[in-house]
Amino acid sequence: QEHHTSVGRQEVAMFRRNKAANSSPASSSAKIPLVAAGSGGSSAESSAVSAEQQRFRTLLEEFMDQQRSQQESFLDALTQAHAETLQELKRIDKMPAAPASPRSDGFVDAAGSAWQMDSNTLESEDGYTSLATYDTAVDNVPEETVGLKPMEEVEEQLRQDERIVENWIRCSGLHTVEDWVANYKDHPAGWAALLMIHGIPEVTGRLRSKVDNFSIYSALFLSMSVMCLASPVDFVVSDTKEAVGSPHWWYYHAVKRTYLYGFGVGTCCHTLCIMLGMAFNGALNEAARDSDVFRMFARGKGFIATVKSETAFLCGCMFDYIAVLAVLSTIVPWVELAVISTVMIVACCVIYRQTKDLLFSTTSIVNYWRTLPDDDDPFDLGLAVECFKERSHTQPQLRKVTAKARAGSEYATRSRRMSSPGNDRLEESIVIMA
DSSP states (O other), X not given: OHHHXXXXXXXXXXXXXXXXXXXXXXXXXXXXXOOXXXXXXXXXXXXXXXXXXXXXXXXXXXXXXXXXXXXXXXXXXXHHHHHHHHHHHHHHHTSOOOOOOOOSSOEEOTTSOEEOOOGGGTSOTTSOOOHHHHHHHHHHSOGGGTTOOOHHHHHHHXXXXXXXXXXXXXXXXXXXXHHHHHTGGGSXXXXXXXXXXXXXXXXXXXXXXXXXXXXXXXXXXXXXXXXXXXXXXXXXXXXXXXXXXXXXXXXXXXHHHHHHHHHHHHHHHHHHHHHHHHHHHHHHHTOOSHHHHHHHHHTSOHHHHHHHXXXXXXHHHHHHHHHHHHHHTTTSOHHHHHXXXXXXXXXXXXXXXXXXXXXXXXXXXXXXXXXXXXXXXXXXOHHHHHHHXXXXXXXXXXXXXXXXXXXXXXXXXXXXXXXXXXXXXXXHHHHHHO
16 A cells, blocks of 8 residues: 555656646747848848747647646546555455355365365455455464474475485495405405595496496497498408319408308497496486495496407407408518518507507506505505495484484474464465465
8 A cells, every 4th residue: 555655656747847847837838949031131021020928838738738727627537546455455454354164165274174265364345455354364273284394394304305316316325336346455446445545426427437438439439330241342252263162262262251240249249338337327217325326336346348349359359450461461562461460460550559568557456556555655544434334324323313303393493383273374374275
């Protein structure tokens, strides 16, 4: 009501300012362009121009009077409508609430008992809602629905439950792999230590990236080897005209079988690499808790699975390369081909080995920290193991701590409602009605 009253006062003040500005003779005359007669013209011309200007001034004043009258009528109608609205709102606030009647679509509380509330308890006969109707609606709420929690408490309880479940995922089942994790110095690889240091999401993400890369590159080689098997070169398809048992006959069949078997074995190895990557990712996708991931490396040999994927990829590349050399031997003399291929293979292996050893000897948890650490940087994960054991021993206490926390939350909620039952009932009713 105060808002509508202030708006109406501003509109009336604005109308009065516009009326005063329009009624000023100076402003009216200033808007009329005056046409002065030429200095050399006759008096008849001057009088004609003056008469025309006078007629223009008269017509303009009549038009402005009509506009002012229309504006006054419009603003009077707006003010009258605003005043009627304020009176109607005052009358509605003083009206008693209509009696409530049950309806078919009711509300079911947490205890399972249903109750109905008619829209008449929230809306008066003129369609306006007042504070008195809210009080009546609160009085009509059954006693069993008073125990419903407000929305803020429900959201806080949901957040607390999410934290409890998250802690349970991190702690549950760790006692089954505690001894294996504590014996981290005897592991063939450092994945148990990495799991304790970086956590499950980081380490599993690294391993997924490793096996996925091998699978992607295997798919590239696989597309090439399958094409070579499906459409082999003419040398393999055609038959030799040499005598059976002659050296050229044996050479022809040796090259032919090397080509076919090389691409065949390479295709199998690359397919195996892809399947191993899919199996590794599938097992990680079905791991429910952190302890399951630890157990995957302890009993399921998860690290060995990644090594098998890498080995399958390298073997597939090697056999594909042998098959390619077999075909090239039909074009280039085998002595020249053997020398050139040996030089290229040795050069690539030396560069790869030097780069790999330098990287792993300064970074890897196995090749550097556990095997050749610096004198002032010993391989000691005692702190990480103690934290892991604390997590393992937290699981039995988690249920008790959760029960106590919920009991304390319920007690605080009941105490707050007992201290101010009227306010809580009003808030709960508003939440229910919303």
